Amino acid sequence: MKKILKSTIVSLVALLSVNGCNYLDIVPDNIMQLEDIFETKEKTYSALADCYSYMPNIYKVHTGTALLGDEWIERFDATVAENRGYCIGNKIMRGWNNTTNSLLCYWTGGQGGTHTYEALRMCNIFIDYLESDFHIIDLSEVERKNWIAQIKVLKAYYHYFIIRLYGPIIINDVNVTPMDDLETVRRRRQPVEDCFQYVLGLLDEVLYNEDGSEKYELQTVTPAIFYGQVNRVIAKALKAKILITRASPLFNGNSEYYSNFVNENGEHYFPQQYDPEKWREAYEACEEAIALAHEQGHKLYEYTDKYRSFDIDDVEESEIMKACYNLRFAITEPWNDELIWGHTGPCDGSNLNLHNTSAIRYQPVNSNEFTHQWLGTSLDVVERFYTKNGVPVDEDKTYYEESERFDMVKIPSDTYHLGYMQPGETTVKMHLNREPRFYAWIAVDRCIWRTWDLRLDIKLRSGEFPGGRMSDNHPTDYFWTGIGVKKYVHPESRGYVASRTIQYPYPLIRLADLYLLAAEAYNEYYGPGQVAYDYLNKIRRRAGLPDVEQVWSDATIVNTVGKHTTKEGLREIIQHERLLELSFESQSYYDILRWKRADEFYTRPVRGWNAPDGKTADSFYQVITWQPRTFTTPKDYLMPIPYNEMLKNPNMIQNPGWI
Structure with a gap:
């Protein structure tokens, strides 16, 4: 929601609910206080907003989930042992999570995590009151049903999260109550299939009548003043994502990791047998969500405004300029047609977010800027992007051999690199002839970055401006790996103060995500086919890339000709496409886990260039291993239950590998 209103219901939840532990708390009679909260439409709306206020703060750099995975690399403190950073997500990727002080704890709240069960208790109170015969002044029946439906969708999302x-x-x-007996209060974890069924049931209750027909109590279109509130498109998209997760290898027949993970009765928490029908259900849900999204006007973003004056000449000549405009604004243009669900959060200095920490500095040193220039990415992510032919670097016969990709070279003045690299400057071969998404979203030394409503020649070597480490700045405020990220910085944002920063909703679900999920589910159930190709090609064409069937059939380009014609090959193509299109959007971490591929990605150390000390091309383009990463399988696939919860509830069983 655009403005989150905190209400006194927070304190009432603390009084009226039992937190798995405080079994002997004496709870006063607060019925009148609850009646006051739901007395009028205005007060009830405040309670509705309060239920939304527990949406996880994904975009917050220090205390959000965005830095889970290998995409975002924070600033390091080289004066402290092991280059310890400050961001909790990166600490988890170092292997520093624990049970006594759980990081990003969304079970009970703390260390950056939201107290999800408190959020669910608030949702239950809201639903209970609005479904009762309690009269709320000025609240219409249509509004009442819509608000109930919204909170049921939120309940589904919080459980799914x-x-x-x-x-x-x-x-x-x-909710448990103070009158419940001890055994009722000491609730047990449920098998994941039961958890999925419960969440899906909540969404079906909102979306369909008992006879299976469409239900319209939940709003189909969210009024502009309430953007961020859920609607039927969001509910169907969320259902599709949940079904995809349920069908994926981590949760579908995972006897490899969880054959011994059972409850006190010996029942498995994870399904032990693979069920292919789950992919069919997921595909059908994707199609249903996409159809409704199209019906409501959602489409892949296309830039239709005037090009910036400094780009007018190049637009007519550059092969990738238009694609890059599409890609930059698809994320940063507020509430554009591609966005299905967005999270609006504060964009101020007290809450460092993805935007201002990844933005480039462009004011004199020691000025009071709103940009910080220290959240970047790694060489592994740079290598992950396609060549300009739309295939991985190791698959492209026409691309540089692995042994020469780090060789230095002068940037050519050809039309392909026009407007995105600085002709005549020195770079490495790996920065040339890459796909448009690379140039739109990644900032490398000697690139061009449209930001501050300017076209800046970026210089990331030590002592250079704008972009490099400056001795007069904060000692950790620079891109330690020598690689920045443009994706979340609106081209018109100016970092003087927060008010000059273009604010937009953080994308939770966009149409491109649904297209890729549909392609994935189709291939997993039916195998390769035109349906999957078409969804992939929608994404690729917008990114300025050739169709998947075209390039993977071309023996002059790819090593593995026909890879797209096998289920396993197309699976790799689809998964790679998701990692690129949804990069830096807090999607890849969960994708890699559900695919059971964490060992491939999360055990590799952080590599980058010598940004702190490299003042010349020769000294800058030295590969530095900045930080080790640790991931233990299967332990780190699941977060730990806090130790205190284990002590308070003897019915609680810990996740495998955690003690």
């Missing part, structure tokens, strides 16, 4: 983190969870369908 912690299922992805913890696996089997405690389903919080109804």
Whole structure:
């Protein structure tokens, strides 16, 4: 929601609910206070907003989930042992999570995590009151049903959010009360299939009548003043994402990791047998969500405004200029047609977010800027992007051999690189002839970055401006790996103060995501086919790339000709496409986990260039291993249940590998 209103219901939840532990708390009679909260439409709306206020703050750099995975690399403190950083997500990727002080704890709240069960208790109170015969002044029946439906979707989302983190969870369908006996209060974790069924049931309750027909109590279109509130398109898109997760290898027949993960009765928490029909259900849900999204006017973003004056000449000549405009604004143009669900969060200095920490500095040193220039990415991510032919670098016969990709070279003045690299400057071969998404979203030394409503020649070597490490700046405020990220910086944002920063919703679900999910589910159930190709090609064409069937059939370009014609080959192509299109959007971490591929990605150290000390091309383009990463399988696939919760509830069973 555009403005989150905190209400006194927070304190009432603390009084009226039992937190799995405070079994002997004496709870006063607060019925009148609750009646006051739901007395009028205005007050009830405040309670509705409060339920939304527990949306996880994904975009916050220090305390959000965005830095889980290998995409974002924070600033390091080289004066502290092991280059310890400050961001909790990166700490988890170092292998520093624990049970006594759990990082990003969304089970009970703390260390950056939201107290999800508190959020669910608030949702239950809201639904209970609005479904009762309690009269709320000025609230229409249409509004009442819509608000109930919204909170049921939120309940589904909150449950789903912690299922992805913890696996089997405690389903919080109804609140426990002080009158409940001890065994009722000490609730048990449920098998993940039961958890998924519960969440899907909540969404179906909102979307369909008992006879299976469409239900319209939940708004189909969200009024502009309420952007961020859920609607039927969001609910169907969320259902599709949940079904994809349920069908994926981590949760579908995972006897490899969880054959011994059972409850006190010996029942498995994870399904032990693979069920291919889950992919069919997921595909059908994707198609249904896409159809409704199209019906409501959602489409892949296309830039139709005037090009910037400094780009007018190049637009007519550059092969990738238009694609890059599409790609930059697809993320940063507020509430554009591609965005299905967005999270609006504060964009101020007290809450460092993806935008201002990845933005480039462009004011004199020591000025009071709103940009910080220290959140970047790694060489592994740079290597992950396609060549200009739309295939991985190791698959492209026409691309540089692995042994020469780090060789230095002068940037050519050809039309392909026009407007995105600085002709005549020195770079490495790996920075040339890459796909448009690379140039739109990645900032490398001697690139061009449209920001501050300017076209800046970026110089990332030590002592250079703008972009490099400056001795007069904060000692850690620079891109330590020598690689920045443009994706979340609106080209018109100016970093003087927060008010000059273009604010936009953080993308939770966009149409491109649904297209890729549909392609994935189709291939997993039916195998390769035109349906999957068409969804992939929608994404690729917008990114300025050739169709998947075309390039993967060309023996002059690819090593593995016909890779797209096998289920396994197309699976790799689809997964790679997701990692690129949704890069830096807090999607890849969960994708890699559900695919059971964490060992491939999360055990590799952080590599980058010698940004702190490299003042020349020769000294800058030295590969530095900045930080080790640790991931233990299967332990780190699930977050730990806090140790205190284990002590308070003897019915609680810990996740595998955690003690």
